[in-house]
Amino acid sequence: MPFTWPLDPQDLFTERHPQMTLGLPADEVDAVRAAITEMWPDRPGGWAYEWSALGARHAAAGRHRQAAQAYGWAKFPSLADEPKRTALARQVEQYVLAAPGFPVDFERRSLTVPYRGGETTLPIHLMSAPGLPADAPVVLASGGVDSWKADLHGMWEQLALALPARLLLFDLAGTGETAHLPMTPDGGAEVIDGLVAFARTIGNGTVGHFGLSMGGYFSARTGLSGSVDAAVVLGGPVERSFAPGRGFAFGMEGIVGNALGFDGMPSRAAREEAFAAFDLRPLLDQDANGPMLVLNGADDVHVPQHDTLVFTGRRATRIELILDTGHCAISKFDEAMAVVVPWLRTALAV
Incomplete structure (x- = not known):
């Protein structure tokens, strides 16, 4: 509960x-x-x-x-x-x-995907520039633990109008309209694997993944594993964010505790045990990634700089730290999008 x-x-x-x-x-x-x-x-x-x-x-x-x-x-x-x-x-x-008043083509539908030996159903939104051909690439996109697909509508409109791609918008497991599922690294990733498989059937087969905040954790997973053709990680926690002894700001301990499925504020030990499973070090140690763009604000109070800079030196990977802004570069979002949009256009064309 x-x-x-x-x-x-x-x-x-x-x-x-x-x-x-x-x-x-x-x-x-x-x-x-x-x-x-x-x-x-x-x-x-x-x-x-x-x-x-x-x-x-x-x-x-x-x-x-x-x-x-x-x-x-x-x-x-x-x-x-x-x-x-x-x-x-x-x-x-x-x-x-x-x-009906959106300047983009929009469709809301329910999608059923495999989940833990059975199935689960979640609402998704499809969004694209008017007249986009049916055989365009598809980009999965989500927010994080507290900002969900409808909350970020202005961002999605901006992306949809700028990209030759159709956005598939969803809420992470444990959040929003997918809150009936707990947020676990394997379960949350399984839901996204189902979305990727669906996305490959509705466009030209090319699929990207844009993740914001905790959504960036999951886009880092799909990018590092090579399960998508291009991945953007904006403010995503990947390693040090899940290390023992980390602190929380602005009520994030309760937000995360709810998403993880706890029925009360978790003890430090319980939280650290749950977090340990999220650490992406095993994927970071591999060399299977596709093209990736990893960026964040330099002054993020939630995600340490390490979780952006740890990608430095990886092949097919671009790193950007945007100065004088915080988590997900929200206060300089136009500057972040000026990096994301051209990078995604190029990556999806390849």
Whole structure:
């Protein structure tokens, strides 16, 4: 069962304000910030309550895209209680209502993939520039443990309009609309293997993988193993992030604990045992990777620089540390995309 944990909501505003204002006006974000005094209670001053009130105002005015963004923050950072699960359902509803106005071709569908000897079903989104040929490459793309496929819509639009490829958007196991599965390295990777196999059947057979934050962990896996034709790792943890004794910032210990499937805040020993299985050192020691782009902000408080720089010297691999920005280079995202887009265009053409 999901669990709540002590968390100061103002810490989340401190960290995420640049991300919040990518999809909502700064004055609206600041007004919600001023109204919120507590994280979990579902009442005036509560996180989900105040963000949902903003979402409801946008929905009533027919501004479905902004409503989806507001409800996305209402369910942030984890589906730890009923108000946040309700906010996710409202976000999906508003996002689907907004879809006819997107400047991209968009399709939402359910996909069934192999999972632990059986099958599992998850919602995916397909997005592309209008008129993209059916035989274009496909790029899997996901966010991380707390920012999911609908939350990052502006980013996906930018990528879809810039790339000669169709995006296949999904939530990682343990998160979002795939929260019914725990996030484990093998189970999460098995789901992605199923998505890769599907992606090879709907385009020209060329498949890339773009991962943001924890999504970057899984794109590092597919890139290092050579199971995709090109991999972008933006702010992905790969090795030192999972080492014993690591610390957490901005409530990430509870966010990760929920994604991993714990029913209460895990002890340090339990967390470190779970983390040990994620370490990508066995794949880093091999030489099977396809083309990879690995980048991050130089001042990331969540993922140490080592997990970007450890790729230095690998064949077919480009490394970029973007100065004066943090996790996933969000505050300099245009600069990051100026690297990602041309690299992906070239890699997918090959």
